[in-house]
Amino acid sequence: MATVVSVAVLALLLAAVLHQFAVHGQLAADKWSLFVQAPVLRYLLGGLWATVQVTLASAALALPFGALLALGRLARTRLLRVPSAVYVEVLRAVPLLLLIYAFLLGLPETGVRMPLFWQLAAPIGLTNAAVFAEIFRAGVRALPRGQTEAAYALGLGYWPAMRLVVLPQAVRQTSPALVGQLVRLLKDSTLGYVVSFLELLNSAKVLGEYNHTLVQGFLVVALMYVLVNSTLAAIAWGLERRTGRPRGARAIRSC
Amino acid sequence: MGFVLSHLGVFGNGLLVSLELSGLTFLLAGLLGGLLACCRIAPVVPLRLFAWAYVVTLRSIPLLVLLTLFVFGLPEAGVVYSLFWTAVTAMSLYWAAFFCEVVRSGVRAVPRGQIEAGRALGLTFGQVLRLVVLPQALRSTVQPLASLLIAVTLNSSLAAAVGVTRELTGQTQLLDQQFAQPLISFGAAAACYVALTLLIGRSAALLERRLVVQR
Structure with missing residues (x-):
């Protein structure tokens, strides 16, 4: 009974959406056939490639910087601990868009000029460095204390213990979270829309405004994001099973 | 400092709109997310499938794509209403997926035996949920929900990118353009934003301490 009712309600919902689209001519074949034409597809795939480039560039910035920040927060001197903690806490509490506006509008006023690509990739990298730092730190702290103590007992100093015992295990532990975080980086790259960098979302907007296919363009692009991101999520999930971490430890990381 | 003081009203109004935006979004996302969570754990297959597909899809779509789709795309399909509420709709639909997962993991944290015991006592599915599962699930979801609220608040700034420039980030950008x-x-x-984040984090810690059950 419940099954029949729920199917009926869901079908009704879908029908209402399709009806609304049909009434306003948004289901017309010529509005959709655009997206199987080779030049349009090539254009959108070009947008996807730009998105991937921004993601990789910001990850290349965020990963090493995040690792340094994590080491800073774990350091024994307050001189390193306090500034890294302040950086991480502040950057995690400031919206990315605000940082991008600061780079886009604020920096030129102080005389610093940056190429458009880095005006997008640098703020994304700087914010996510704070997130990566927290992931690394959580990985190190999740390691049993005995590991570090054993390393010290064997006569290793602070750095050799970190390098040989703690970090290799921590990196392996955090690899699913790191891949999961790539999803967020990829989502963040949509802010190219704000700085008029032609990544996937902005490409769809330009295409849609030119051909009057805004709804269709955004829906197609949304589908592309779903495909890429769910692949990344599946990889993260596979890694998680291999590293054998307890399920349920998955936080809501990719918001 | 004088500059900030003389434009205190602008920042204050921006902050208020941001709070309104994120508060409404969190509320609506909570309602929809709670409903989705019920669907995900309900013993009805089509509902489970629908909620699963919803969560997987909405979590993979960047928020800005959803916002542009709703603000610039849907008017072409005849769906037009106020810009503010359009932004709230898009953001609520997005965060509902995350809300659903928080609630669900809270429910999963309740030991199975508790649910079976409830069933054995003759409680219905609704009664088990209301009397046994949710009161316990609520306690373990305080921290994740606070993180979610922080994420909602910070990302409410994205509304400025689609034209709701009355909120804090939008106002800041306009101020910067005027006064450099x-x-x-x-x-x-x-x-x-840092103050808001701290406030939410501290309140959540306080709430969690008050809700804790002494065993």
């Missing part, structure tokens, strides 16, 4: 004082205006806005 980037360091001060962006710094002040950043301070507002």
